[in-house]
Amino acid sequence: MKKKTKREHFLEESLKLIHEKGFKATTLRDIAHKLDCEVANIYNYIDSKQSLLELHLFEVQQVFMDRMEQILDSTLSPKEQLQQLIASYIQISNARPFEQALIVNEWRYLSEPKLKEFQSKRKLYEQQLQTILKDGIELGEFRNMDIDIATQSILGSLRWVYTKFIDPDLKPNPIEIEKQLTNFIFGAIVYHD
Amino acid sequence: MKKKTKREHFLEESLKLIHEKGFKATTLRDIAHKLDCEVANIYNYIDSKQSLLELHLFEVQQVFMDRMEQILDSTLSPKEQLQQLIASYIQISNARPFEQALIVNEWRYLSEPKLKEFQSKRKLYEQQLQTILKDGIELGEFRNMDIDIATQSILGSLRWVYTKFIDPDLKPNPIEIEKQLTNFIFGAIVYHD
DNA sequence: TATTAATATGAACAAATGTTCATGTTAATT
């Protein structure tokens, strides 16, 4: 059992608070109150309020990007690649629901140049998914469709999933959720009549 | 051609600004600057900053609710009802993309009791969609699936659509988007093998 | 044990923020 340092504890709690209230609405005094410490103490853990947001966002975004890279580097078919991508998305949302919540809701409060960095990585991720879809359509694995709309709709149907993993009482089965969402998305984009 | 009052102009511009920067990050001085007027003048249009958010949010939410009611009051089959719901969702997102953006991103900055009011209406909307899905499954129009996951996924695949209508240069065809999204969602939830 | 790193405190500050007030001007309605 690894001992948690005070800093790690601070990062966890501040993450939850930012998730609850929103980054802009969360003050350093809110955080200090939750941790039962003085505001000034926070600056022993982080450089600034902004850096706190950056910390959480880029850490998880990198996990998404790495998983995408792995999948693209594989020899899997587009269909199998998409399946893997869905699985990875749900797995990350399960493992780190609060960070994922920030990715969905709080990224816009990054300040330049970090904002552009985040956006360009997200755009790359979307383009990589688009490529998978395009390849799949050319191979006849997916039906013909507007790739941009399909990309956004797929991501949209995954983006909310973290909410299932935030409530500690629910404890939903991620495997079952993966099955349901895979069926949903594959039904949406494969051929059928 | 209806003449726009100053207040209407103010509401439009402040809406766009809140969409751009986020409600909490938008200051009254930001708005005043955009409208080239004094901060105090704003209070000739609205009672408070909070009321500005409420104004925009509840107006559009009511449109969503009304359309849902109309559909439920019809004698259409679940399948046809869902089709109508998708159409109405896209139509509202097209007609009022900025308000829809607030519904997606800014509702959480409502303060009580308006927050609870908003949430309960949204919950009702979701439950009404769930009922459509449940009925459709029982009638064999939709395949058997986890209704909660299906509901969230359908709404998730629609929630991003307003972004297409925000950029005035794009001018996408809402009919084509409706067709694509209808195919996507129906593919996702009807039977096929 | 000596030394460095991690954690903690309280006071203080400048800037930003939502709101109010008293007052004035312009436009619409009677």
Next chain:
DNA sequence: AATTAACATGAACATTTGTTCATATTAATA
């Protein structure tokens, strides 16, 4: 023309906010 409603201004205010500083105390490491 008289009256009311809509729009506009600038000054002022109390709070809130992120950040810094000097200075402790505690824990880890050499």
